[in-house]
Amino acid sequence: MELEEVPGVGAKTAERLRELDDPMAAVEREDVAAVASASGVSAGRAAHIVRGAIRARHDDPGGFLATDRAREVYDAVLELLQERAVTTYGEHRLATIYPSAVDSRIEEVRAFAERARERDPDPGVLDALEDVAPVERPADVTVRDRCLATADAETYSEATEAVPELSVEIVEDAHGLADLARGYASVVALDEAFAGVTIEGDVTVDPNALSHPEEYVPERTLAFFATNRASLRAAIRVHRRAGLEAAVDLDELEAGLAELDADGSVAGDEELERLQVAVDDLDAAVSTAESMANDQLRDAIEERDVTIEGADLLSLVERGAGVDSLLSRELADEYAEAVRAAREHVADALALREDEASLADQAFGDEPTYPVERREEAVSRLREELVAERDRRAAKRKREVAARLADLRAGAADLVRDALELDVELAVSRFCADFDCTPAERAGTGFDIEGGRSPLLDVPFADVEPVDYGVSGVALLSGVNSGGKTSTLDLVAVVVVLAHMGLPVPAESARVPAVEELHYYAKSQGTLDAGAFESTLRDFAALTRGADAKCVLVDELESITEPGASAKIIAGILEELHDAGATGVFVSHLAGEIRDTAGYDVDVDGIRAVGLEDGELVVERSPEKGLLARSTPELIVEKLAEEGADRAFYEGLLEKF
Ligand SMILES: Nc1ncnc2c1ncn2[C@@H]1O[C@H](COP(=O)(O)OP(=O)(O)OP(=O)(O)O)[C@@H](O)[C@H]1O
Numbered sequence: 001m002e003l004e005e006v007p008g009v010g011a012k013t014a015e016r017l018r019e020l021d022d023p024m025a026a027v028e029r030e031d032v033a034a035v036a037s038a039s040g041v042s043a044g045r046a047a048h049i050v051r052g053a054i055r056a057r058h059d060d061p062g063g064f065l066a067t068d069r070a071r072e073v074y075d076a077v078l079e080l081l082q083e084r085a086v087t088t089y090g091e092h093r094l095a096t097i098y099p100s101a102v103d104s105r106i107e108e109v110r111a112f113a114e115r116a117r118e119r120d121p122d123p124g125v126l127d128a129l130e131d132v133a134p135v136e137r138p139a140d141v142t143v144r145d146r147c148l149a150t151a152d153a154e155t156y157s158e159a160t161e162a163v164p165e166l167s168v169e170i171v172e173d174a175h176g177l178a179d180l181a182r183g184y185a186s187v188v189a190l191d192e193a194f195a196g197v198t199i200e201g202d203v204t205v206d207p208n209a210l211s212h213p214e215e216y217v218p219e220r221t222l223a224f225f226a227t228n229r230a231s232l233r234a235a236i237r238v239h240r241r242a243g244l245e246a247a248v249d250l251d252e253l254e255a256g257l258a259e260l261d262a263d264g265s266v267a268g269d270e271e272l273e274r275l276q277v278a279v280d281d282l283d284a285a286v287s288t289a290e291s292m293a294n295d296q297l298r299d300a301i302e303e304r305d306v307t308i309e310g311a312d313l314l315s316l317v318e319r320g321a322g323v324d325s326l327l328s329r330e331l332a333d334e335y336a337e338a339v340r341a342a343r344e345h346v347a348d349a350l351a352l353r354e355d356e357a358s359l360a361d362q363a364f365g366d367e368p369t370y371p372v373e374r375r376e377e378a379v380s381r382l383r384e385e386l387v388a389e390r391d392r393r394a395a396k397r398k399r400e401v402a403a404r405l406a407d408l409r410a411g412a413a414d415l416v417r418d419a420l421e422l423d424v425e426l427a428v429s430r431f432c433a434d435f436d437c438t439p440a441e442r443a444g445t446g447f448d449i450e451g452g453r454s455p456l457l458d459v460p461f462a463d464v465e466p467v468d469y470g471v472s473g474v475a476l477l478s479g480v481n482s483g484g485k486t487s488t489l490d491l492v493a494v495v496v497v498l499a500h501m502g503l504p505v506p507a508e509s510a511r512v513p514a515v516e517e518l519h520y521y522a523k524s525q526g527t528l529d530a531g532a533f534e535s536t537l538r539d540f541a542a543l544t545r546g547a548d549a550k551c552v553l554v555d556e557l558e559s560i561t562e563p564g565a566s567a568k569i570i571a572g573i574l575e576e577l578h579d580a581g582a583t584g585v586f587v588s589h590l591a592g593e594i595r596d597t598a599g600y601d602v603d604v605d606g607i608r609a610v611g612l613e614d615g616e617l618v619v620e621r622s623p624e625k626g627l628l629a630r631s632t633p634e635l636i637v638e639k640l641a642e643e644g645a646d647r648a649f650y651e652g653l654l655e656k657f
Contacts, residue, residue, distance in 0.1 A: 003027070007052035007062075016040050017049075027053045031417070032092045033134030043088070047095040054096060058105040064500060065099060066550075069522040073493040074099060076456050077501075084430040086129040090423035099500035101516040101549070109502025110439065116425035117432050117504070124241045126426065131234035132419045135412070138223035141165045141264075145185040145391070146216065148209065149177055155190050155210075163213045165220060174199060185391070188216050218402030219264060225405050225412070226264035229257055232412055235419040242422060248411030256405045259397075266397040275390035278350040282383055285349040286363055286374050289342035293364065293372040296341060300334040301370070327368050335368035342372065359385060428503065435461065437504035440495060442514040445548075445583050446472040447492065451508030454491040466508070467491055468622040471603060474552070474577045474584040478591035478629040479607030483619045485587040486523065488607070489553045492585060493520050496551050513583045516549040523555040533561055537569070544576035552577060552584035563590060571597035578602075592628050604628050609635055630657070 003014040003023060016038045017023040026034035027050060036046035055062055065071045082091040097109055148159050148168045159168040171177050171189075174197045180187045181201030189205045197205075206216075214221050225232065236254055239246045261267040306326065316325060327335070342364050347357040362378035431437070435455045448470035457464050469488060479485045495505040499512045528536060543552060557573075558566035567590045577584055578600055588594060595602045606629030608620040617635075630638075634657045641650035 001028075001053075001056065005056065006049060007055055008048050009052065013041065013045070013049070028057075030054065030093070030096055032096065033089050033420070036092070037134070037137070043092040044095070047092045050096045051098055054105065055100075058100070058102045058108075060100050060102040060105055062100075064101055064517055065497075066517040066519045067521060069520040070493065070497070070518045072522075073456070073490065073520060074497050077494060077497055080435075080455055081427055081431050084427040084434070085423055086126050086426075087132055087420055087423045089132075089134050089420045090129075090427055093420070093424045094427060097501050097503070099497050099518070100502075101500065101514070103514075106442070106500060106502040112425075113428055113432070113439075113503050116428040119242075119422070119425045119429045121426045121430045121433070122241060125238055125422070128234050128237035128241055129419065129423050129426075131230055132238060132416060132423070133231045134420065135224075135228045135231065135416050138227040138264075141217070141219045141223045143217060143219055146188070147180060147184045148188050148190055148216075149180055150190040151176075151193065152191060159190060159210060162210045163217060165217045177203060185395075214402060214406050215399070218398040221402040221406045221409065222260060222264045222266075222398060224409060225257060226260050226262055228412070228416070229260060229262060231416055232257060235416045238419040238422060239415065244418060244422060246411075247414035247418060248408045252404075253408050253412060253415070256401065256408060259401045259404075266394060266401055269393070269397050272390065272393045272397060274351050275386060275393055278352065278356075279383065279386045279390055281350060282379065282386065285346050286379055288349070289345040289364070290372060290374050292345055293338040293342035294370075296338040297331075297334060297370055297372060300331065300338070304331070304334075306330050327370055332368055335370075335372075336366075338372060339364045339366070356382070356385065356389075432504050435506040436508075437498075437506050438509060440499035440505045440507070440510040440512055442499055442512055444511070445513050445581055446470065447496070447513060447551075447583060448509075448511045449491065449495055449507050450510070452491045452495060452510065453506050454487055454494055455506055456490050456494060457487055465621045469605075471583070471585060471605070473603070474574055474582055474586070475603035475605055476574075476591040476594060477585050477587045477605050477607070477623055478589070478627070478631075479587075479623070480609045480617060480619065480629065480632045480635060482617060483607035483609060483629070484621050485607060486555055488621075488623060489520070489555055489585060489587055492551075493518065493553055513551060515551045515583065518551050518553075519543055520553040521555060521557065524557070524560045526559060527562075528560045536560055540573050544573065544580060547577050547580035547582035550582050550584075552582055552586075554584070554586045556587055556589065558588055558590050563593075566590060567593035568597055570594050571599075571602075574602055575599050589631060595628075611635075612639055 001024065003009055003017055004011065006027060009017070017035065020026055020034060020038050023038070030050050032043065032046045032050055035041060035049055036043045065074050078095060081094045085091045085094060100106055143165050146166055148163060148166050149171045150156050150159060150168065151171055156168055156170055169180055171180060174194065177187065177189055177194060178199045178201070181199055181203050186202035186204070188209050189203060190207060190209055192207045194205045209216055232253065236250050238244070239250060259266055259268055266272060308326070343361045346352070346360045346363065352360055359378070359382045363374050363382065364372060365375055436453070450468050451466040452469065453461065453464040453466050455461060467488060469492070477485055477488065495507060495510050496512045496515070496518055498505045499510065543550065557570055560566065570586060570588065570590070571594045574586065574594065575598055591604045595604050603625070604627070605623040605625055606627030607623050608627060608629055610618040610620060612618070612635060637650050637653045641647055641654055
């Protein structure tokens with residue numbers, strides 16, 4: 001499939017996605033994070049694209065959620081699932097699970113949910129998941145001490161593409177190569193023609209270098225692992241704690257990561273650290289040695305009485321010699337001792353090796369002087385030597401660590417993906433556990449819900465009373481105000497939506513019809529004006545077409561117009577839906593009138609008010625079949641009649657109900 005064929009991907013989005021390595025593969029493996037890593041593609045958009053690809057794969061026309069309220073119910077259910085994901089990836093991935101009418105899609109999610117429900121949401125795993133994030137491409141790496149060289153224009157453009165980290169230089173001949181070798185620490189010549197040519201400096205001839213660039217740019221591998229170090233470590237913890245089968249050897253990856261610093265440099269190498277410290281502390285150590293030597297020499301001079309014979313003094317003065325000669329003649333031993341101590345201090349403080357120490361010794365001359373002064377030239381030579389040694393060591397260790405990690409790279413990316421997918425499974429598993437869910441059956445018309453508890457209610461889930469409710473076609477639901485009619489419609493909608501997502505539903509058992517669309521109309525906020533009323537009627541006219549594949553839930557449609565007209569209109573709609581074989585529930589306070597007007601025997605169910613207790617309504621939440629429930633006004637009149645005062649009046653009223 002081409003990118004543009006994915007529903008929801010236009011030319012502009014396709015262009016953006018093409019910057020990914022293999023965008024179609026990312027879309028097909030439903031990797032929301034990879035899709036969202038294209039610039040300008042938000043995570044929400046990525047979930048939308050992945051959903052589009054899933055729909056295309058299953059030939060799913062979409063459109064299951066046919067009304068605003070139906071979409072709201074899905075959004076609310078999705079939010080409950082997303083709240084249970086630890087990672088942002090998990091949240092976005094969950095948004096790719098949507099209600100569908102296509103069996104193959106529903107079966108796919110059902111199988112996933114079955115696996116998910118077996119997962120144990122161990123707090124240790126959830127904790128480790130906190131630090132797992134999709135692998136990121138490291139920022140561009142630029143390496144300045146190495147270059148590639150070629151005499152061929154085609155190889156040149158191939159090389160700049162394959163190895164953006166290094167500069168690629170065009171050379172005419174071996175002379176050009178030799179020039180480069182003077183400017184770079186190492187040069188890799190890409191042309192066969194250079195094989196066998198001897199050039200001074202670190203020059204390698206490798207015509208195959210472009211097929212294994214990591215060998216020449218270990219920084220590439222290291223940058224990937226350094227950038228994703230925290231996430232990889234967390235993914236390792238997740239795998240260990242959850243006992244997941246791992247895509248790489250966890251110990252090996254962990255050991256490899258331990259050798260890396262966050263900036264991609266090699267960590268934990270004592271020799272490299274020694275050299276680094278030596279470079280950093282060189283100046284300070286030489287200064288300290290210098291002042292130590294001077295203190296020592298000054299003390300020695302202060303303590304000494306210098307006796308000099310007159311003839312010697314004269315000879316010195318005649319030669320124009322300064323006090324220095326006196327110093328060298330009289331205090332040679334003391335000077336030698338002070339310099340010895342200074343040299344020893346530098347070697348000790350910087351933990352120098354013998355060969356380095358002999359270089360360091362030259363920082364102080366053998367000829368007695370006062371004060372003792374470092375020889376800057378010798379210090380610079382030592383610094384250069386230490387820096388070169390450090391760089392050689394770092395490059396060698398980088399190559400070693402990169403070689404060790406290179407083979408783990410693909411597996412490491414999978415390791416993170418598997419951990420993130422586990423988060424998605426655990427969210428589903430927790431949702432099912434928190435709301436006591438069971439898989440639903442999708443068959444026939446009508447529905448049967450036993451012990452259903454809506455997670456959308458405004459009471460804590462533990463306090464939600466289980467509801468049993470079933471209808472065989474299209475039924476009316478009656479009941480007192482606040483009896484739970486709307487909540488019952490919500491429950492049916494939640495169960496229908498979840499079942500079509502392929503997920504278990506919050507009920508002891510449930511069967512829902514296999515429908516193509518859910519039409520759920522929330523209670524209207526009041527009488528509609530003529531225009532709005534007309535368009536609502538048009539909606540319902542459309543609703544009755546192909547209604548056998550629809551589940552229709554309608555809350556108090558009567559409020560859109562006058563009661564008398566409402567009852568007639570609702571009765572007409574019910575007749576059409578009934579004839580078409582739809583599944584539906586219409587909540588109404590006019591159930592009696594509608595039933596009397598309808599041209600068929602409409603089922604009327606009722607939420608029974610058991611009575612009023614201390615002014616509080618007591619109801620039986622599960623609707624009773626064939627019950628036209630008493631209305632709230634009727635209950636109040638009855639209560640007043642029982643109280644005694646004006647009994648005859650209230651009894652008269654009561655008879656009219
Ligand atoms: N199954 C239940 N378990 C616990 N509480 C419930 C249940 N069903 C409903 N309730 C409580 O009753 C309240 C009213 O429910 P709901 O809005 O569904 O009633 P209604 O019959 O649609 O009322 P109205 O006729 O005024 O629209 C809810 O807000 C909730 O607090």
